[in-house]
Amino acid sequence: MNYLSTRGHPDRKRFCEILLEGLAPDGGLYLPETYPQVDTDTLAKWRTLPYNELAFEILSLYIDDIPAADLKAICAKTYTAEVFGSDEIVPLRELEDGVYLEALSNGPTLAFKDMAMQLLGNLFEYELARRGAELNILGATSGDTGSAAEYAMRGKKGVRVFMTSPDGRMSPFQQAQMFSLQDENIHNIAITGVFDDCQDIVKAVSNDLGFKRKYRIGTVNSINWARLLAQVVYYFAGYFQATASNDKPVSFTVPSGNFGNVCAGHVARMMGLPIQTLVVATNENDVLDEFFRTGVYRVRAAVDTHETSSPSMDISKASNFERFVFDLVGRDAARLRQLFVDDLGLRGSFDLSADPVFQQAAERFGFRSGRSTHADRLAMIRDTEKRFATLIDPHTADGLKAAREQLTPGVPMVVLETALPIKFAATVVEALGEEPARPKKFEGIEALPKRVVQLPADAEAVKAYIAEHCD
Ligand SMILES: *Cc1c(COP(=O)(O)O)cnc(C)c1O
Numbered sequence: 001m002n003y004l005s006t007r008g009h010p011d012r013k014r015f016c017e018i019l020l021e022g023l024a025p026d027g028g029l030y031l032p033e034t035y036p037q038v039d040t041d042t043l044a045k046w047r048t049l050p051y052n053e054l055a056f057e058i059l060s061l062y063i064d065d066i067p068a069a070d071l072k073a074i075c076a077k078t079y080t081a082e083v084f085g086s087d088e089i090v091p092l093r094e095l096e097d098g099v100y101l102e103a104l105s106n107g108p109t110l111a112f113k114d115m116a117m118q119l120l121g122n123l124f125e126y127e128l129a130r131r132g133a134e135l136n137i138l139g140a141t142s143g144d145t146g147s148a149a150e151y152a153m154r155g156k157k158g159v160r161v162f163m164t165s166p167d168g169r170m171s172p173f174q175q176a177q178m179f180s181l182q183d184e185n186i187h188n189i190a191i192t193g194v195f196d197d198c199q200d201i202v203k204a205v206s207n208d209l210g211f212k213r214k215y216r217i218g219t220v221n222s223i224n225w226a227r228l229l230a231q232v233v234y235y236f237a238g239y240f241q242a243t244a245s246n247d248k249p250v251s252f253t254v255p256s257g258n259f260g261n262v263c264a265g266h267v268a269r270m271m272g273l274p275i276q277t278l279v280v281a282t283n284e285n286d287v288l289d290e291f292f293r294t295g296v297y298r299v300r301a302a303v304d305t306h307e308t309s310s311p312s313m314d315i316s317k318a319s320n321f322e323r324f325v326f327d328l329v330g331r332d333a334a335r336l337r338q339l340f341v342d343d344l345g346l347r348g349s350f351d352l353s354a355d356p357v358f359q360q361a362a363e364r365f366g367f368r369s370g371r372s373t374h375a376d377r378l379a380m381i382r383d384t385e386k387r388f389a390t391l392i393d394p395h396t397a398d399g400l401k402a403a404r405e406q407l408t409p410g411v412p413m414v415v416l417e418t419a420l421p422i423k424f425a426a427t428v429v430e431a432l433g434e435e436p437a438r439p440k441k442f443e444g445i446e447a448l449p450k451r452v453v454q455l456p457a458d459a460e461a462v463k464a465y466i467a468e469h470c471d
Contacts, residue, residue, distance in 0.1 A: 008333025121152030295353030370402025
């Protein structure tokens with residue numbers, strides 16, 4: 001399997017070449033040249049596989065530069081009941097007739113990012129050892145991504161993590177999750193500033209090509225193809241749990257920010273998994289809902305990006321969206337560049353409303369969307385607790401609200417649970433007046449010793465810190 005860039009660069013790459021990379025050299029995103037097709041016989045064989053073996057089968061279709069036995073071992077080591085809390089790894093539970101929650105948040109940091117990041121940690125360690133190389137991961141986080149990356153990379157050989165976060169702005173639980181890690185290779189850097197300052201620092205350091213090369217700086221952000229690929233697996237696992245046979249369609253609703261999670265659903269659907277509808281659920285930051293309703297994709301300015309109670313979906317643009325639009329315009333790289341380079345670069349928006357391809361987003365690719373507000377979120381958390389004795393987090397609540405608006409009789413609707421309520425306790429308390437239950441392993445973590453340094457919002461200070469801690 002070879003990978004191409006959405007922006008038309010002539011090079012083709014193999015999986016392990018793009019594993020440690022971010023954007024393609026022309027600024028595009030990597031995608032497989034074709035989507036492997038899965039027929040009903042294959043689905044029948046996969047239906048009864050344990051999660052780690054299902055992961056191996058799907059990954060094998062996209063990875064041909066890691067020996068099968070090694071890839072199998074990596075999947076077996078990653079997806080264990082010990083790490084993810086159950087043999088099913090992503091258990092499905094029925095809320096009411098035809099509406100299900102797929103639990104993706106029982107990994108080490110209690111958010112769905114563990115599903116991909118845990119695999120990435122093992123793939124990185126494997127590939128770096130094979131190359132005799134090292135990697136220093138530099139990131140910016142306001143919560144879920146940073147902790148998932150740290151728990152995936154802790155103790156891994158050849159990898160260091162330098163994770164910046166806005167000082168004092170994460171929830172006490174999220175801070176404790178990250179700062180209590182005592183591993184030598186994990187560096188928490190609290191920046192005096194806001195999340196945008198952290199992102200600017202990461203950009204500035206990455207743009208210093210000399211520094212980047214010398215200190216082997218890499219990232220683990222959501223545009224990484226390996227992360228997206230790992231997420232494809234749980235659409236198959238969810239499908240098998242929601243159906244008794246492989247001729248039944250299923251719909252999924254996905255709480256969305258950077259479009260990474262739902263893009264994995266798009267890939268599963270392109271492979272032939274019988275997905276009827278993919279519902280993109282957004283919060284007040286409704287860039288994606290606006291596109292799927294109107295055909296206009298309009299990137300928001302920083303002042304128009306809201307801080308909401310489902311903060312992991314607070315985005316001004318959706319960094320994986322380009323992957324879907326590439327398929328939508330028939331993989332026409334010139335057209336794609338016109339939209340994402342010319343139109344977005346010049347005007348900050350593009351408009352497909354008058355283009356016949358826009359109809360295909362719904363008709364051919366199955367996309368729908370929905371949007372919710374803080375009040376919707378609270379109402380959904382209350383309603384779900386009251387009627388089904390089930391506690392959900394604010395992101396999952398956004399999903400459930402959008403799902404309810406898109407139900408089709410006879411087609412199971414699977415809502416992806418993207419975090420556990422304890423991670424976003426303040427909003428759950430606002431809705432219900434009570435603290436969500438906390439898994440045993442997190443009891444008292446706020447009181448543990450913290451490993452974190454404070455630095456000013458200055459790229460040079462961060463560079464100096466990295467240089468000092470690299471040998
Ligand atoms: C990251 C995240 C999302 C958004 O996922 P995308 O892949 O960026 O669309 C939704 N919910 C939670 C809890 C998250 O951590």
